[in-house]
Amino acid sequence: MIFGFPLIVLLIYGSALESPFRGNPSLHCTFSRAGGLNDWEQLIHQVSRAAVNVSTGLEPVAPIPVECRDPGAHCAAVWTVRNNETEMLLQGCWDITRDLCSRPYVCSNGSRIFQPLRNGYPTYMCCCQSDNCNNFDSLLFHHRRSNQSYETTNREVLQRRDSRITILIWTSSLLSILIFLLAASRCYRTRRRKQHELPEELQQPFNTGQAVSSWSSQFDDDRSGTPDEESLLENQDPFLASLQLVERIGGGHFADVYRASSSMGDVAVKAYHSDQVVFENEYGNLTLLQSLENPNIIQMIHAVIAKKQLVLQLYSGSLHSLLEECSLDLTEFFDCAIAVNDGLAFLHSHTNAGVPKPVIAHRDLNPYNVLYMRQSSSRIQLYIADFGLSVSFSEGRPETNLELLTERGTVRYMAGELLEGSVNLLDPMTSLLQTDVYSCALVLWELLWRCRDIWPDDEIPSHRIAFDNLVPRNPRLEHMYPVVVRERRRPDIPTPIQKQKTLPNPTGLVELWSCITDMWEQEPEGRTTAACSADRLRRLRRILNPGGVVRDP
Known part of the structure; x- marks a missing residue:
């Protein structure tokens, strides 16, 4: 869009x-x-x-x-x-x-x-x-044009156009409505029936002998990949041969995600619909990130470029689904909050272990694009995912295909300067990093709202998404603009923290709230960086959750 x-x-x-x-x-x-x-x-x-x-x-x-x-x-x-x-x-x-x-x-x-x-x-x-x-x-x-003002010419053009289409509109409106209702009804039934189904060509289970033929047949009609990819398919890669797609587990505007079994265990297969540019961008970003081995970034196992499919490590689910299912204690809150900020700070950094690296602006950070996995110790580990819209910079200049800049992320989590189109023209890299920090603040708010240790036992609330009381479930630009830009509204402060602010000696919860609000400042230049926020969270953990410090990742 x-x-x-x-x-x-x-x-x-x-x-x-x-x-x-x-x-x-x-x-x-x-x-x-x-x-x-x-x-x-x-x-x-x-x-x-x-x-x-x-x-x-x-x-x-x-x-x-x-x-x-x-x-x-x-x-x-x-x-x-x-x-x-x-x-x-x-x-x-x-x-x-x-x-x-x-x-x-x-x-x-x-x-x-x-x-x-x-x-x-x-x-x-x-x-x-x-x-x-x-x-x-x-x-x-x-x-x-001589002897004609723009206003007069424009008015005449509009009048002529209106007179030509008025009759057509009235005579065709009823037919159009009927066609629309029939099409909408059919689409609804079809989508509901197929929502959890695999594509027809993937419904049959794979076995070792059939897998190569079935998987490779998806590429027979499209040999647009590189010679190395074609050779890989011709040699019947053992890993591809072992893949058996089981069920659709998610999807979005650009791709669907399937759970699959393989010789390496269960994996996720992300199949892009048609957008070659977004697929190539995510593949390029993940290829770079895998070589840097950060523990807070998703892992890519394989890629089949000819069919725009990525094979990824399979995670337990999204952060959004985790927060819907259960509340968090303080240890889990700090584990998650620090992991997200560490991952974002890594993307925004100019170096990795002292070696120069491109700076990456994620551009679509939200709880749906952060995945989680429970470790053997039952602790939660988070991973930043979905780099299809990310932009990488080298020495301040973009290395990404500029067509991606015409795509936007999730409107609910977009900063005010993106909603009103007032991004700093002279320093786009810094501007996009600041918008990531704003989005990260909304993720931290959703985490904090589900932290049961800050609430009385009988007042633990259910999961809330940012601005859920101010905009519709699927907001558009015209819904978010007046709330975030004109009224400068932000998600509600939890009641226990609001009460703490009135005390003569408030606890560290007030400073924790300040850490979040400093990340969603209206003025981009006033926001803290992801690295600074991660340091503040670690310091606050030693105050509020000393038992979790020993195991702090």
Whole structure:
């Protein structure tokens, strides 16, 4: 699903690429800036400096012709649309848009969302590379129109369109509703019947002799893998031959997950539906992470690239399912909280055991993407999973396919700057790491809410998901935006901790709550890092749960 902020980030990354257009050293653009853009101070300063003899303040400037300093710059325009009226916000030279302007002579209107919501309205941008191609007329109409204002032309177009479709809408509405109801009914029955079934080709059990044929037959119609993969299949890999898919145990937007038996015991098979980019990204990230051997990251056993399938270690379930099934004591709470923060700190770190490594922003951290396993000592160990949307950075620049930035994670656990599209344009790596910390704070809140040791014996509550009292079960962007961004709401503080805050000498529970709230600060720069939070949790454990320190992983 498309989301606005990744398209903004693309503007930053484009600066590293060599422009395909050899700009005229004296490219001229139209420059203007509207008032009330104080929150764009850095952006306005950059655009102002890109032109010759333009003031770098925030005061409004009427449209004027300017000369660009950088021969490789483009003319750019940013505007908003309010009630079918276009308001120009910023025009000028922009030297960070290289390779993003598909047509050098026309500023394409509305093809890029610059910011999903600004004062309640969408904001758009375009760029081009010919003299004054970003002026108002070229922006809106692609050529000049005489004796017609934009408002008049737009109104006439809408009136003609409405008159043509009104009759069609009324005559076809009843038929459309009937077709929809029939299709929805059929889809519901089909989905309910197949929800827990294996695909038809996987329903028959494997035996050692049939496994190679059955498993390999899935690839006979697609030999798009590398020669090494094809050779592996031809040689009838013993592990693949031993696989026997048993049942579907989960799934999401991009893939389904099956439990399978094998020569190594039970494993999980993650089969992607069709999204090659997301599969390749997760495979690449897991390949890198396996070599670094972190105890808080899931383990990949095998991969069959030709069919977009990953064979993973089988875990007991998701953290969400664990919290639904049982409450936690303080030892279990700290085990889980520290494990999640340690895993996230590892992903965010620049080194591993002193050796440089890429920095990885997870981008979809939530209790469904954290798996658990009970160790032989009955202690719970957590593992961060699902790296399909993750972005890796090397020296601050992304190594990931930029198509992934148009995909978004789980809306309920997204930070405010993602919901409103105000991610820092000048430092996308730091911005995405800060959004991970916000998501981690919501995971810690769900853990704390299910910690029975902080509640009186007769008041232990059932599991709650973040914001469950403020938004629907499956919230959309329009549900989360007003709660998180406008009202700055956060999940409820547990009643026992609220009471502790009123005491003259509160216990360490108040500091534990402060640790969580510092991670979901409204301003990204005010949030603690995952590594800092892990250290605070270890210190608090020595105060609140000294019996668990000895066994602290």
